[in-house]
Amino acid sequence: MLEHEGRTTFRIDYAPLFRTALLLTGYFMVSLFVLAVAGKDGPSDPTLVGKDLWQRNNCVSCHALVGLGGHIGPDLTNAFSRRGEGYIRYVLNNGSQKMPAFRLSTAEQNALIAYLKAIDSTSIYPLKSYDGPVFGQSKTSPYKH
Amino acid sequence: MTIKNVLIKVSLYCFIIASVTGFIASLKVALPTADSEWIDFRKIRPLHTFLALSAQIAGLLGLAQYILGRYGASPAKARSYVFTAFIVAGGVAILAGYYSGREYITWPVYLTPLLLTPVLANIFRLFRSGKALSAANPEGFWLLVSGHLFIVGGVVESHFWLIPSVGGNFVKDLTVQWHGIDTFIAGINISLYGVSVFLLNQQPKPLRNRWLYVIALFSLLFTFGHHHYVSPQPFSLKILAFAASMVAVLSLLKHTKEYKKQIRKKTGKDALHRLITAITFWMMISISSGILFAIPHVNLYVHGTYWIVAHAMSAMIGTNMLIIISGAYLLAGNAETPKPGLNTGIALTNAGLAVLWLSAGAAGIIRGFERVESDYLAYYHKIECVMYGFPVAGLLLIAGLYLMLRRLR
Structure with missing residues (x-):
């Protein structure tokens, strides 16, 4: 939070954003991997x-x-x-x-x-x-x- | 002692109602032939699960808001009311017979945005105050952020069944469901751990070695497969799950060390000390049982029995609920001074969990072995007598909760 000429502005810190992007990317890659490999041999539910x-x-x-x-x-x-x-x-x-x-x-x-x-x-x-x-x-x- | 934080109050009320619904459900478990509309298990069980999870999420959101408030963030009443609306709407819907029909994620699908909105808003505020929070307590900040993100990820993934190619394939749906549930629950646990790190550490806790973080994430993201070694999943997922689960031994060693340190502390009648001792004890029990149950040879007899319920309850009640109650005492002030009834409340909660472990353990052993050779109808009468322990445990837990909370308003 910065004070400038009586106004308060917010500046987002990019370092944590980068780490979070990395975390999210890893998580979604794992989720996609699970989606892709799971149930490949399983039959589709006919109903x-x-x-x-x-x-x-x-x-x-x-x-x-x-x-x-x-x-x-x-x-x-x-x-x-x-x-x-x-x-x-x-x-x-x-x-x-x-x-x-x-x-x-x-x-x-x-x-x-x-x-x-x-x-x-x-x-x-x-x-x-x-x-x-x-x-x-x-x-x-x-x-x- | 007064609590002003709306979400903490909602959380504590939710725990009370969850314990009552849990007791009602335990009556049905102990007396399964009782035919009564008011213990319709199809409503009581999802309601109990819903309230217990909502209580934990409300508690962690409330404590996270308090921490944000210490670093300049403005109070967020709107978020509190949105989440309260989620709980009320979800409870009413389940009682009216509208539920998802899924495990853990028991609320109707259309209510999910009411859950995700306050969590996402918290994530945004965590980043806005990120510099101050990570300077004050780097590990606490990252635990909070990771935990919140995994709650969102887990809930979203738990709805992938709505995609026809996922929901229409039983095996794929089962796998994704387990991954979503595990991530969601882990998100709650990690967030509460982050809250504890902030509230209990006077000095900033530095970030651990990044490789330890990577190992922890590996364990978190791949351990889900141990819930269904026996299902027709790719062998790769099962082996990864086994490896990821065994990595938790590192966590167990750390928590065992912390428990030994905790019980050696001479803190007189410090109320918080007793709560933290109970938390560290039950955390040790839930991690060690989790590791044991993740061994495939043990899992064969434990999976799909009440043993798993006991493991889950030591984490949810013994660890998460007590963390939130500790946080509530800290917020109310004078947490270190003795509180009449609190020690008895903690003792009764410990006793209730111990009775649950004994009953669930006995039921689990009988079922795990008997089902190999005989049919459910043939062996279930052997379990029925030990199920009476469930309502006894329920009463002890309700009494313990009442004594712990009666001084808080």
Whole structure:
């Protein structure tokens, strides 16, 4: 802040600006790198309607997908292959001891099931072996860990 | 003792409401079959997360404003009201059933500008006063700037799912989501650390060696991958995450040294000393648990369990919340004199976190191992009895918070 002839002016210090520009550039480069490499082998979600339903009903508050989400209910990453479509429909319509009945329309159920099916095709979680690969067992990645 | 800073007041009220909503959520966790509208978990959980994060951001913005004020910046009431509006609007929206449906970033997307505006305004003011601030405390200034920038970056990145090519690819969305969340939370932590450096150091703290700064940034920007070693991410990201997480051992050694120094100080009944001791202790716990959980062999059993909740709570409650409360006491004046009830409040908070660690740890161990061989429905009844510790921890934390705050207005 400078005082000149009774007026106050502000002068910006360029050294910190330069360092900050460097910091931001580094951060955005890392973000772009993550965007570029992540999910290259993963399938695209065939239905964004299912994802939208998942978010609008806030399923993530109780359920996790690949460990990200709530813990009060089971992780649903492989719910499609482990439980099957019929079971998922039954729980959505009737609820369970801990879960309310959502009573979605058939179209909505189909979209949500398609979403869970797409996720199921990406990963195996949790692993079902004590000797499981510590970096996970992917259904789509070419890496064999 | 009176606090005039609007954002600090908002922060403390938010912590109180967050602790109450947390207790209500813990009742549902302990009694999952309880069917009641008022503990609709789909609303209570995101509300609790939203309020806890908002409390921390309000606190750091308020303390940053106080520091700016010491170096000539004018008070910024408009920013305070904008952020308060964000909190009120977000809370009402979540209670009405409008949420993002995402983890951590639980508020509706259209409210994000109300969050970013005061943070960006703070960044601008930090630069305007940059010369004075960096002369007074170079490290504190850079921690504040970096932290604020990462809050903005993390929040923006957490909205990349709105881009169809990101949101439509589950694996890409998961990766970017974790990176955004980690950056956002790290931004809060770094800013609060910067605030502490300013408030607690009489002498300016010089900038550390630039290579240490580079290492810290590497750790911050790449550690996110340890949240999902098991997902189908490129192997490169997982290895980088492992390396970045292990670098945190340097930070742990430093904080352990600080904790030993802190407990050796003879400061009588200095109120601030007790708070700082608790902060350094919980910082040590959260860093060491973070390093442990980032080891892939441990992560296999810990990821996706309540262990992670315990780790997060020791950082958010034990470290961040107590930093803000310490700052509030400093602003209110006479921080060094004994405060009736404060020591008991700190003890109850410590006890609450300890109970949370025991419950969450037990639940985490059971789930981590049982889920390998059996199904959720088969093993969940084994966890239910230890979940009663959650509401007990909640009550201890509420009582501790009340005793710590009752002298502040």
